[in-house]
Amino acid sequence: MKQLTISVIGAGGKMGQRITANLRRQPHRLLLVEKAEAAVARLREQGLTVSAAADAVPASDVVILAVPDGAMAAVSADVVPRMRPAAVAILLDPAAAHNDEVRLRDDCSFVVTHPCHPPLFGEQDTPEARRDFFGGIHAKQDIVVALHRGTEESYRLAENVCREMFSPVVKAHRITVEQMAMLEPAMAEVCAASAAKLMKDALDEAIARGVPAEAARSFMLGHAQIPLAIVFGEIPSPFSDAAKIAMQVGAERVIRSDWRSVFEPAEIRATIHRMLHHGEKQ
Ligand SMILES: NC(=O)c1ccc[n+]([C@@H]2O[C@H](COP(=O)([O-])OP(=O)(O)OC[C@H]3O[C@@H](n4cnc5c(N)ncnc54)[C@H](O)[C@@H]3O)[C@@H](O)[C@H]2O)c1
CATH class of the missing domain: 3.40.50.720 (NAD(P)-binding Rossmann-like Domain)
Structure with a gap:
């Protein structure tokens, strides 16, 4: 070089x-x-x-x-x-x-x-x-x-x-720059980082409701890894039928059905506008 x-x-x-x-x-x-x-x-x-x-x-x-x-x-x-x-x-x-x-x-x-x-x-x-x-x-x-x-x-x-x-x-x-904006903020921050925050909030909720903190953290971090390994194809094992039903409850109760619209160009532009101008007076 x-x-x-x-x-x-x-x-x-x-x-x-x-x-x-x-x-x-x-x-x-x-x-x-x-x-x-x-x-x-x-x-x-x-x-x-x-x-x-x-x-x-x-x-x-x-x-x-x-x-x-x-x-x-x-x-x-x-x-x-x-x-x-x-x-x-x-x-x-x-x-x-x-x-x-x-x-x-x-x-x-x-x-x-x-x-x-x-x-x-x-x-x-x-x-x-x-x-x-x-x-x-x-x-x-x-x-x-x-x-x-x-x-x-x-x-x-x-x-x-x-x-x-x-x-x-x-x-x-x-x-391209447009593709990079789909990766961040849309994919990595709007979707993945907010999902990570949801996982931490769920852990805190379990602790607030009486589960010992050490047990809850150990369980959460283990159970964070294995579904990721499954959905990203790192291991061949499928989810159990019961887990699939629980995930369907999550899709209905926790995730908005129109979540994919955060990838629409106008929504990405609006998200970035909020990020760039959040401290400014309207
Ligand atoms: N922090 C991260 O994890 C991370 C990861 C990837 C990309 N980025 C990107 O890196 C860039 C910088 O982010 P950051 O987190 O390092 O910000 P930062 O706030 O930590 O640092 C920015 C620095 O720029 C200085 N600065 C501001 N205006 C200046 C000027 N006119 N002349 C000279 N210095 C000036 C500030 O004093 C500050 O030290 C952003 O584009 C951000 O999106 C950040």
């Missing part, structure tokens, strides 16, 4: 710190930009230098926008006009790009990526990797990558940087 100059905007945030740690292992010239005082102090404590966007961005081949999605419109309006022609911006979530809240330029490229995170039934080599649930430290994971605007050459360069940011990466799945 050729040596690049890479700016990380928001280098002191959660993702900024993760990707900076990984990119520092590569032979690139890294320019770190951060505006929050506490985050700047954290970076300096690690011996890192913080640059101004006005200096870093025009010098960079790649600009990574590791800022909150709700700030992306304002930050990209400031940063993108400073990029050098043919530079590539990388975004770490599809939300702002999907809802047209990223400042674009015809002479630059824009690539969106997201980690898949290490899979539940994936093989990991070490105990540390098995506890690296987020990925990007020890655990192998896939990533998804989309070319939002720009050239194939820039896409290839950006995909390599994305692999380095989330290393160790097994596969980079190329998809």
Whole structure:
């Protein structure tokens, strides 16, 4: 991989710190930009230098926008006009790009990526990797990558940087920004994360109704794994007839029959709009 100059905007945030740690292992010239005082102090404590966007961005081949999605419109309006022609911006979530809240330029490229995170039934080599649930430290994971605007050459360069940011990466799945928004928020957050929260709420309800907490947690986490192994085809065993009836009760009582509409483009756009503008006055 050729040596690049890479700016990380928001280098002191959660993702900024993760990707900076990984990119520092590569032979690139890294320019770190951060505006929050506490985050700047954290970076300096690690011996890192913080640059101004006005200096870093025009010098960079790649600009990574590791800022909150709700700030992306304002930050990209400031940063993108400073990029050098043919530079590539990388975004770490599809939300702002999907809802047209990223400042674009015809002479630059824009690539969106997201980690898949290490899979539940994936093989990991070490105990540390098995506890690296987020990925990007020890655990192998896939990533998804989309070319939002720009050239194939820039896409290839950006995909390599994305692999380095989330290393160790097994596969980079190329998809579109629209497909990425179906994966997140629609599939992974609206559906899967709310189902995970429902499971925790069900556990708490059992405990509140008198089941000893340790027994309830042990039972829940075991019974979370086995239906997932069955429905995702990890094991051939079917559900029992009685379990199928209980699941039908759940489908009728817990899940709305029109839940698939959360994947409709207008609903995804509305969900993302709520995510990006939740703190704003109406
Ligand atoms: N946190 C996660 O688990 C996660 C996972 C995957 C993708 N992402 C994506 O990563 C991106 C960043 O999310 P995060 O969770 O790291 O956010 P964060 O709030 O933890 O960090 C954002 C950082 O950006 C800084 N910042 C804001 N505006 C700035 C500006 N104008 N100049 C310089 N710095 C600025 C903030 O001070 C903060 O340190 C988002 O697109 C998010 O969707 C996050």
